[in-house]
Amino acid sequence: MRKYLLPQNGNFYKANLHCHSDYSDGKLSPQDLKQLYMKNGYSVIAFTDHDILLEHPELNDENFLALNGYELEVSESGKKWPDSKTCHLCFIALSPDNITQVCWHRSKYLFSNSVKHREKVRFDESLPDYERKYTPACINDMIRLGRKNGFFVTYNHPSWSLEDYREYSNYRGMNAIEIVNFSCCVGGYDDHNGRVYDDMLRGGKKIFCIAADDNHNNHESNTPKSDSCGAYIMIKAERLEYSAITGALESGDFYSSQGPEITALWAKKDVIHIECSTVREITLLTGNRSCQLKTAGAKGIKEADFKLNGDEIYFRIEAVRHDGKKAYTNAYFLDDLRR
Incomplete structure (x- = not known):
């Protein structure tokens, strides 16, 4: 009897799970991103602006789904930016009703246009401000809190982040690693991370892999340095509906491609x-x-x-x-x- 590793039934939906809009350090509005990606065959975008979890339900229709998410980063201190190691994680909400941000700090960490949207973020006001430290213990705690609170957590662009086996071998609990980060690749970094994925798998981490754009759109689309529509996943699901798509993510019912x-x-x-x-x-x-x-x-x-x-x-x-x-x-x- 056949055991289907990709579901036999359902439809494939093209998705970008790492996307920055002008709500943080991207150049295009969420509406413009929807138009650009739909022209290139996409049905799903996870909007993962830096450090702010904001929903975009106005974008949803029968042919397009916006997933709620955000990207967190924690970096080495005491070094110049070009030399400092950093760890970036995307948190993608598994439920459309989950818009409560975890690991929130009331006054730190926001930059670029994210600062303008601080007051829109929902968080648990009973909790103290979350202090980020570039240590395996803190990074694993962030991953743990993300998973505990209903997020699909991805570990992003280890090459651009200057991280190697000494760092990522200590990370635990993420859902997936970026096997390709297209924005980093067009920026000159070798963020094709098959070797990193194998390192993690051989270390006993049963995780998925995703290909994603991490687009910021500083260059015109369809030009050599455009960072849109170059790396994606194909999700196999019964329908284009939030819980069906995120359920397929949790089950690993997708593959990655360029x-x-x-x-x-x-x-x-x-x-x-x-x-x-x-x-x-x-x-x-x-x-x-x-x-x-x-x-x-x-x-x-x-x-x-x-x-x-x-x-x-x-x-x-x-x-x-x-x-x-x-x-x-x-x-x-x-x-x-x-x-």
């Missing part, structure tokens, strides 16, 4: 089957030295079967187009599949 499409993914006994748009090669990456590659060269391939040995710990798949752009599945642990 271009290739994945149309089917299932397991049958010890065989993993994938179907996709035409690509140059398809690679099975694992938790040990059992990786596999299928290719047909210039002709291209649209599907592949991988027979597992049974000792891989986990596997994930990358489909690489002839132009080098990739699609990425989430990781699947063998002990979970055997249940």
Whole structure:
């Protein structure tokens, strides 16, 4: 019997889970962003402006869904900005009614246009101001509070953040890591983070991966340095409705991409089957030295079967187009599949 790793039923919805508008340090309004992304086939944007959780229900219609979210950052002190390490996390509300911000400070941390919207933020007034410190303990506490209070938490752009294994190996509890951050890539940083994802997986962290824009729109769209519409996830859900979309996020019913499409993914006994748009090669990456590659060269391939040995710990798949752009599945642990 087939075990579908991407649901057999439902529709794919294209989504950007990391987006900045002119409510913080982005250049475009939420309405302008909706128009730009819908022109490029998107149905979902998580608005994750810096340090302010604000909802945009006026954008929602039968073809578009705005998710509520915000981005938190905590940085090393005592260093110049170009040299300081930093950790950025996006919190995406799993319920449309969840607009109470966690880790709030009444007077610190806001910058750029976020300052103008301080009075709009809802928070638990019975709690003291949350002091951020660049330590694993504080970062893990922020993640814990986000998860406890109904947010999908992503760990963002480790390359741009100057973080390496010494830092991210100590972080616990996030839902996902950004395997691609498009804004950082067009800015000159190598934020294709497959190796970081594997480090975390091999360290026992059962997390998903997302590709996201982190767009600020400082350059015109459709120009070489535009940071919009370059990295996204495809969510498989029954309908374009808030709880259906966030439920699919929680379940990992999505894949990440910069271009290739994945149309089917299932397991049958010890065989993993994938179907996709035409690509140059398809690679099975694992938790040990059992990786596999299928290719047909210039002709291209649209599907592949991988027979597992049974000792891989986990596997994930990358489909690489002839132009080098990739699609990425989430990781699947063998002990979970055997249940």
